[in-house]
Amino acid sequence: MSDYLEAVAAPLRGPRRVREDMLAEIGDGFDEAVAERVAAGMSREAALDEAAAEFGEPRTVAAEVQRELxxxxxxxxxxxxxxxxxxxxxxxxxxxxxxxxxxxxxxxxxxxxxxxxxxxxxxxxxxxxxxxxxxxxxxxxxxxxxxxxxxxxxxxxxxxxxxxxxxxxxxxxxxxxxxxxxxxxxxxxxxxxxxxxxxxxxx
Structure with missing residues (x-):
């Protein structure tokens, strides 16, 4: 699990299966965003930073997921x-x-x-x-x-x-x-x- 996804997951509370499914969906999207940037010639570190900026602060994303939970x-x-x-x-x-x-x-x-x-x-x-x-x-x-x-x-x-x-x-x-x-x-x-x-x- 990436540092970004770990930061999103840390404060979450709710039904385990729903939580895991939502985190898996976010993780897949995040990995895809990173892979696209790396394929375009960007370094992995820079791709991770840019993908994280695109997805938003982990705190904000976690709050949205928590509402669903x-x-x-x-x-x-x-x-x-x-x-x-x-x-x-x-x-x-x-x-x-x-x-x-x-x-x-x-x-x-x-x-x-x-x-x-x-x-x-x-x-x-x-x-x-x-x-x-x-x-x-x-x-x-x-x-x-x-x-x-x-x-x-x-x-x-x-x-x-x-x-x-x-x-x-x-x-x-x-x-x-x-x-x-x-x-x-x-x-x-x-x-x-x-x-x-x-x-x-x-x-």
Whole structure:
């Protein structure tokens, strides 16, 4: 990898495959520009300098690539929220039992539903192209907020609700919830890291 490409790649954060593909495209174009100049009789050192000047400062190129990486990560996180959150909600509804849960449990469940709806709505806006500005940050933040709200309310529900249903069902529900929580937390954390890398840095 050339020094120029290394300088472009150094600050980048985002989906690995997308990052590698974009760097490969830049590298191919850079190598081609250098080869054309060398073929025209220019020394390799001079060709490298001139190609770098043509492509622009590595910092500027990296900022453009980072914006694409942020958009890609936002879409990935949005898909995770769009699939995992409703799935976990449906599972909780299936195993919640048919009896009267009581006012406290009902209110806590509605709080979870509201947090889920907000995160789900933001994810839908990202995937439909209606939310572009800071999309990765919004998805990441709301994903973590939803999980925090769900875990907190679920803990209180477990304390105040009467035990219902077979123990095996609750074990399955707990395991499935743990998997969904891990997926959402991982995707959301990655989105926040990428969003932070996309923030303009002072010169």
């Amino acid at each position: 942020e958009a890609s990560q936002a879409r990935r996180t949005a898909w995770t929220l769009l699939i995992a959150l409703p799935a976990m909600t449906v599972m909780w509804d299936l195993f919640s039992g048919d009896g009267d849960p009581g006012l406290a449990v009902t209110l806590l469940a509605r709080v979870i539903d509201a947090a889920t709806a907000v995160a789900f709505g933001a994810a839908a806006l990202v995937l439909t192209g209606h939310l572009e500005r800071r999309a990765a940050y919004v998805c990441g933040l709301l994903g973590l907020v939803q999980i925090a709200v769900a875990l907190g309310c679920s803990a209180v529900i477990a304390l105040v609700a009467d035990d219902e249903g077979p123990a095996g069902a609750w074990v399955v529900l707990a395991l499935a919830s743990a998997v969904g929580t891990a997926l959402v937390c991982t995707a959301s954390a990655r989105a926040l890291v990428v969003a932070r890398a996309s923030r303009p840095r002072p010169r």
